[in-house]
Amino acid sequence: MNKYRALITLSLIGTILVGCDNSKNDTNKQxxxxxxxxxxxxxxxxxxxxxxxxxxxxxxxxxxxxLDNKPLHWVELSDFKIT
Known part of the structure; x- marks a missing residue:
């Protein structure tokens, strides 16, 4: 029983540690x-x-x-940026 408990504990710790490494992910997002x-x-x-x-x-x-395009009306847009 202790082997299973140790295995589960180590698995959880490993998962947490891997999940905490966001530096590469943050760099990619930036x-x-x-x-x-x-x-x-x-x-x-x-x-x-x-x-x-x-x-x-x-x-x-x-x-x-x-009716979603009626009546004909004037629209004014400011300058904007798009990609």
Whole structure:
């Protein structure tokens, strides 16, 4: 019985010690974050119309039956970064 107890105890201690070594993992996360930030590009903001513009052209019919893109409206975005 003592052999099993010792084996379980050593296994738990080993698992805990292995789980505590996060230095390599933290370094990888930081490198990934740096790579993402360095690959970002700036998109200049502006103003545009967003929504269903079908009623303004051609047969004056909507391009989609859904209500999630109505009414046609103006949107203004600030400059932003994206990767």
């Amino acid at each position: 490198q990934l974050a740096n790579d993402i930030v360095n690959s970002m590009v700036t998109v200049k903001g502006g103003r545009f119309q967003m929504g269903d513009f079908g009623p303004l052209v051609g047969e004056k019919l909507p391009f989609s039956p859904g």
